[in-house]
Amino acid sequence: MQKLANLSKLALAGLFSLSLVACGGSNESKTNETAQAAPAAKVEPIEWKMVTTWPKNFPALGTGAEKLATSITEMSGGRLKVKVYAAGELVPALEAFDAVSRGTAQMGHAASYYWKGKVPAAQFFTTTPFGLTAQEMNSWLYSGGGMELWEEIYAPFNIVPMAAGNTGVQMGGWFNKEINSVADLDGLKMRMPGLGGEVIAKAGATVVNMPGSEIFTALQTGAIDATEWVGPYNDLAFGIYKAAKYYYFPGWQEPGSAVETFINKDAFAALPKDLQQIVRAAARQANADMLDEFTALNNSALETLVNEHHVQLKRFPNDVLAELRTASDKVMAEVAANDPASQKVYDSMKAFKEKVMKWHEISERAFINARAGE
Ligand code: CA
Numbered sequence: 001m002q003k004l005a006n007l008s009k010l011a012l013a014g015l016f017s018l019s020l021v022a023c024g025g026s027n028e029s030k031t032n033e034t035a036q037a038a039p040a041a042k043v044e045p046i047e048w049k050m051v052t053t054w055p056k057n058f059p060a061l062g063t064g065a066e067k068l069a070t071s072i073t074e075m076s077g078g079r080l081k082v083k084v085y086a087a088g089e090l091v092p093a094l095e096a097f098d099a100v101s102r103g104t105a106q107m108g109h110a111a112s113y114y115w116k117g118k119v120p121a122a123q124f125f126t127t128t129p130f131g132l133t134a135q136e137m138n139s140w141l142y143s144g145g146g147m148e149l150w151e152e153i154y155a156p157f158n159i160v161p162m163a164a165g166n167t168g169v170q171m172g173g174w175f176n177k178e179i180n181s182v183a184d185l186d187g188l189k190m191r192m193p194g195l196g197g198e199v200i201a202k203a204g205a206t207v208v209n210m211p212g213s214e215i216f217t218a219l220q221t222g223a224i225d226a227t228e229w230v231g232p233y234n235d236l237a238f239g240i241y242k243a244a245k246y247y248y249f250p251g252w253q254e255p256g257s258a259v260e261t262f263i264n265k266d267a268f269a270a271l272p273k274d275l276q277q278i279v280r281a282a283a284r285q286a287n288a289d290m291l292d293e294f295t296a297l298n299n300s301a302l303e304t305l306v307n308e309h310h311v312q313l314k315r316f317p318n319d320v321l322a323e324l325r326t327a328s329d330k331v332m333a334e335v336a337a338n339d340p341a342s343q344k345v346y347d348s349m350k351a352f353k354e355k356v357m358k359w360h361e362i363s364e365r366a367f368i369n370a371r372a373g374e
Helices: 002-013 026-037 062-075 093-102 120-125 134-143 146-157 194-202 212-221 232-238 265-269 273-307 318-337 340-362 364-371
Strands: 046-052 080-085 107-110 159-166 173-175 189-191 246-249 258-264 312-315
Touching (some): 046 062, 062 080, 062 159, 093 258, 134 159, 134 340, 159 265, 194 318, 212 232, 258 265, 258 273, 318 340, 340 364
């Protein structure tokens, strides 16, 4: 937690006071170009608001938004200042997309699956059950055509998307019932949002939806048998180990959830080219930073959970994973068939996955097995 406190302090140090001047207009971009020719001229900084879907200083996600804002502000030498608003400070969490679309804020930070009601194809850019790992997701986005598709999907909303973080492989979740066979999924009361929830429902479970704040009591009272959350770092901070016996892996439902930043297209177009590149570079840096942070902190949090809190780690049996994989293929095909844009994105992602799986079979997996002596 000391580490978290330090991170929060660092992030908070990057906050700047809010000004109500108009942001991102073409006049400012001309002023900035002039400033490059004559550095002595006083230039008013461009001020952007970043709305997020995270509570203030939420581990890795809320702090990730703060770090991205600080990074843009510092890399631009203060010419582009970004101020972060936690969920509810400027607009409610789930209105962040609309706020950026209409220009109330110039920038947002979220997970794209929050917008699936408005943009069904958006959910594919966070993660898919049994889908791409973080490394594969980044490869698809930056070198496999994914980013172009994402831009195409968001363009009608006047928004430019960028990847801005990744959780890496999550955990399968916390259970008070052992999962020894496919039959144990039958009637299992589990909280799981999104596509993963649809999959586990198809496999026989009863999916219960509830806000994060109710999970702890629901596990303790038996209102639910299980819940998925994130991974050891977030789960330890949340204290779920006090209400559940077993901690299952792997997180088949979220194998590498991408976090996004999204920018009002007019505000982005009005920036001089160098500031546009700074925003892109800062997003790419944030994308790498978050995955590095999750990897390091999950690792140490898992040691604490097992050694100090005596959490029982368990792997899902192979036949259970096979059942969930089959259900995933069906759910994904159904979701894609209901929306042409989703079908286009799913086809691209699926084709990429099939190819990269062959390469990773003889590279990542072969090496990891060899390293472990298997
Ligand atoms: Ca999750």
